[in-house]
Amino acid sequence: MILILVWVAVLIAVLVLYFQQIYSRFSRYGVKHITPVPLFGNMARLIFRLEHFTDNMGNLYRSFPEEKFVGRFEFLNEMVMIRDVELIKRIGVKDFEHFLDHRSLFSSSDTFFNRNLFSLKGQEWKDMRSTLSPAFTSSKMRLMVPFIVEVGDQMMSSLKKKIKESKTGYIDVECKDLTTRYANDVIASCAFGLKVDSHNDVDNEFYAMGKVSSTFTFRQMLMFFLIANAPKLAKALKLDVLSEAAKQFFRKLVLETMSDRETRNIIRPDMIHLLMESKKGKLTHEDIKSNDEAAGFATVEESAVGQKQVNRVWSDDDLIAQAVLFFVAGFETVSSGMSFLLYELALHPEVQERLAQEIKETHVKSGGKFDFNSIQNMPYMDMVVSELLRLWPPGINLDRICTKDYNLGKPNEKAEKDFIIRKGTPISIPVFAIHRDPQYWPEPEKFDPERFSDENKHKIQTFAYLPFGVGPRNCIGSRFALCEMKVMIYQILQHMEISPCEKTTIPAKLDNETFNIRLIGGHWLRFRERK
Incomplete structure (x- = not known):
């Protein structure tokens, strides 16, 4: 019985460390995000039909009004929501080849x-x-x-x-x-x-x-x-x-x-x-x-x-x-x-x-x-x-995939580091919220x-x-x-x-x-x- 409890404790500790590692990158770079629910990320209220997708994205958009971009987790995967219209211009037009x-x-x-x-x-x-x-x-x-x-x-x-x-x-x-x-x-x-x-x-x-x-x-x-x-x-x-x-x-x-x-x-x-x-x-x-x-x-x-x-x-x-x-x-x-x-x-x-x-x-x-x-x-x-x-x-949200590593700059004026979005990471432009x-x-x-x-x-x-x-x-x-x-x-x-x-x-x-x-x-x- 004690051995089983030890293994359960070890398993829990491993999972906690795993989720901390998965969900920590935004924090390390000063990118604001809503605290994720383990495994679900920021999708829990959507998955359990507690809110519409426009509300789910809108709540994130409105939670950090000073940010140029914010983080979001779809299950275990990172996504970056773009809030700043000048950054939208860069991503959508000027640096289009990266997205x-x-x-x-x-x-x-x-x-x-x-x-x-x-x-x-x-x-x-x-x-x-x-x-x-x-x-x-x-x-x-x-x-x-x-x-x-x-x-x-x-x-x-x-x-x-x-x-x-x-x-x-x-x-x-x-x-x-x-x-x-x-x-x-x-x-x-x-x-x-x-x-x-x-x-x-x-x-x-x-x-x-x-x-x-x-x-x-x-x-x-x-x-x-x-x-x-x-x-x-x-x-x-x-x-x-x-x-x-x-x-x-x-x-x-x-x-x-x-x-x-x-x-x-x-x-x-x-x-x-x-x-x-x-x-x-x-x-x-x-x-x-x-x-x-x-x-x-x-x-x-x-x-x-x-x-x-x-x-x-x-x-x-x-x-x-x-x-x-x-x-x-x-x-x-x-x-x-x-x-x-x-x-x-x-x-x-x-x-x-x-x-x-x-x-x-x-x-x-x-x-x-x-x-x-x-x-x-x-x-x-x-x-x-x-x-x-x-x-x-009708197109409530735009999406793109980062096709090669890209420097998004600092998420806000107080941030100390630029944030590099990695190849393969999706970005979101919340049209409905904007x-x-x-x-x-x-x-x-x-x-x-x-x-x-x-x-x-x-x-x-x-x-x-x-x-x-x-x-x-x-x-x-x-x-x-x-x-x-x-x-x-x-x-x-x-x-x-x-x-x-x-x-x-x-x-x-x-x-x-x-x-x-x-x-x-x-x-x-x-x-x-x-x-």
Whole structure:
């Protein structure tokens, strides 16, 4: 018995020393951090669903307001959170080559999905970015607007029918479901050339696969952190964010669509066509700057990395991976942004009415025609969407991996040592927290489109507004996302008044059960036809 107690005491002592060693490096260099829980690091409250990811990161961000960067532990692994906007600029732009790559989202055993633009690393990522960037210019988005409008017409027809059938003259709508179905049908049309009506055919396969693939449930969130922090264990357990059924569905869909178009010589200006053109080397960079009107204040510009000519030959799997990334990324982020946009407009009727008036005036000026130019000539629309992306950025956190040792400098003015971030260490840029920091945004919790008026937008600190990321590795689809959001809100406010209902979550409270930003109880709002 005594021998057992001795061994237990020795084991405890070894574990204590081990955890002290693991969790001590930040302290040795004066890098502030919240005391980690052994084994869990700073993840315990997240793992046990006591707070949302935005709160988990926000608490760390707000705990040390004087620091340029702070430490965080994901289980046993170090991560550095960047707080200082000038340091964000250095990392994202000036010294971009030191932070070229993202963390792995998919299992290392999955060669197919590791081929997408998000997952590719180093020179391969640069080559793929250069290959795809001509596909995401405003001139290409202009050609897709009719497809988006057609999907919006389907949605409006469904809403009007339900209101007509109601006995009250209004309906209460779960807007996350509404916008998810809308985003699904837009991507089905603009990416894959499919005509899908998810508002009436509610259980169609395309929607079902999209929802499963892009909703980060608690289980998927755990898998993501395991893949990122323990890739060997994840590989041994064969963990992956996407199911095998989803992978096979997308593979078959893309290959059959491409084959059918080749056989029948079908040309449709959507993403499949652009990917096929890129494989043939027919996409050029000549229109990235010329005729590339800014799609709005939040638009990110393509860097020199994306403007280089590339002669690389890509496989079918490479192209399938890009189509799937476009689908998964657009499905959740755009639908999330749009559901919160409807929520804020319902809670701020004065903003809603001013925007509805601008839509009405635009409709009259254009003679009832609605196209890409309509969106470009609506300054208040852009102010509203820009503010929405500040308050509720779908990309709540940016990540990078340090690709070679880098001197971050001193964490604060009192620190005695520079901190060298080691190769392989991830960094985090907490977009959600920065967008709500009163240092950069007066009354940050207030929804106020006037921040982005001509009189005020020059006051915005550039690297304190990051709805589509920063530097060469920013979101390639910013123009498409902005265009899609603006088309949807144009069509809804042209015909509908939106207001809170009994089930509306006021004040907003995020659901801890998912990695995505969603309101507890759902995004319920009341729709009635505009008179």
